[in-house]
Amino acid sequence: MTSNSPLSLAARRFRRHKLAIFSAGLLLLMIVLVMAAPLFEALLGVGANDVNLMSRLLPPSLAHPLGTDELGRDVFLRLLYGGRISLFTGLTAAVFAASIGTVVGLFAGFLGGRVDAALMRLTDSVIALPLLPLLIVLVAIDLNKLGLPQSIVESEDVSFYRIVFIVAITGWTTVARLVRGATLSLKEQEFVMAARGVGAGNMRIMFRHILPNLLSVIIVAVTLSIGTVILLESVLSFLGLGIQPPMASWGNMLTNAQQLIWEAPMLAVYPGLLIFVTVISFNFLGDGLQDALDPKAEY
């Protein structure tokens, strides 16, 4: 006996995507590993940021599973802590970006006319711009000149907040287009007319009636944008503009590795490999979800 509810149909379609299943497992494993970082720290008896100049650039051993970097820090532990930052930044920024995109897409698709034209022109312009150069300027902004309180400007996490904010205000465009497209077809359906018939206003229809139906579109969009966001974070951190050392992120671990590329090429391999595996897993997962949640798909 198999049930034929939309959810179980979707689950069945998703299970056919072997790569997506495998990716989901891999990501879960990765999350467990980075969560367990303090445990590994205790196990190895060193901290992730412990500098030891006597043991620079050591090869892998029992004490240092992946060797040490140019300051004698344990590479494996730093990868785990870097993973925490990269994954957490990716997730947070993707959720913020998706929220902006959803609101923009919902308003554009539902209200139509001038609002639609203006919002979509804005979206197209943002997509067409050379983003990275502009982001570099955004990152370079002096927060004191914005009049932000000192407590924020001088806090240790400021590079994290900054990167989440910057990625969110630039990464919403894909979600906006997808949500707009879905809204355009949803708003023609009978339940919208019915809601209007019993006197619901635009806001209520948009956020109570249409939004829940957009859930699958949004889930797919968020999954797919996490990959993009992690790439963006890593590139900015690599350029020295994102997460600031000594806090490790996969991106900023590669900055120093570039200088040491002739002496210790392996230092450049690990963090990038992890970024690559994480991003491709999120992309496979998103692709699988897209197929599974597509209402037009065959069974």
Add this chain to the structure above:
Amino acid sequence: MRRFLLSRLLQSLVVLVIMSFVIYALIGLMPGDPIDLMISANPNMTAADAAALRAIYGLDLPIYERYWNWLTAALQGDLGYSRLFGQPVLDVLLPALGNTVILMGTAFTLAVMVAIPIGTLAASKPRSAVDYGINLFAFAGISIPSFWLALMLIIIFSVSLGWLPAGGIASANAGFVEYISYMVLPVLTIATLSIGSYTRYTRSSMLETLRHDYIRTARAKGASRRRVVWKHALRNALIPVVTILALDFGFLFSGALVTETIFSWPGMGKLIFDAVMGNDFNLALVALLFATALVLTANLLADLCYAWLDPRIVIGGGKV
């Protein structure tokens, strides 16, 4: 046609003007200002001197007045001096612009020449091993971090094999082969990033096109499957691909920035990075505007291409 071109041109100009103000305002928010830099070079200056200097240079005016002064000067050809290079901004920019166009142009051409055939191939044999393999490759392309790819290429081809230089550009009197040898790795990096997404767009657009009735008609009339895919369907499948390629120029430029920085290729991307990092306000401002203009121009060209590929699009009348 002319009306369409004019309206697109006007639109691009409006975006450019808006962006010039946004960038001007953002650069004003970067740490310090030109007077701070003067003070740090001269310990004898007092706060009063600094204030007087700010008044002389108009730095105490409100932002829109400063912007207006800059804009009017810029339109008369006065783009200012670069602090880092000690030369007029334009003299620094133009060679860099040339280098970037060469790098991006080659990478873009390579990406399109690889992606369109393999995307079409994948779509012509859906769910086959070939399709699966190409899809995997495309996913890898969109997921690989640009800077890491660049570092890996350096490790393989420069550090281990020693075949190619790890960065820089050939000297002016170098031969063609040497010039190319400096281009190979950066071009490969930028192209790989784009091949993935272009392949996926081509594949899905081709799959869509192959569902049309005229494809079935062509098959029924005896045209071979290969002929139908490559002769009948391809041209139509490319129409939506062109739009997406156009929107991708901004992304291409972002990739070029990272790549140029890693390979020390003296192009616009590296220039922008160095200018922002080195507090070279004039250079950063104009270079960013040039980059924006470059991307907008590429978009405009793609629109023209679009019209040329699809004669059904009546440009100028109705909605475009």
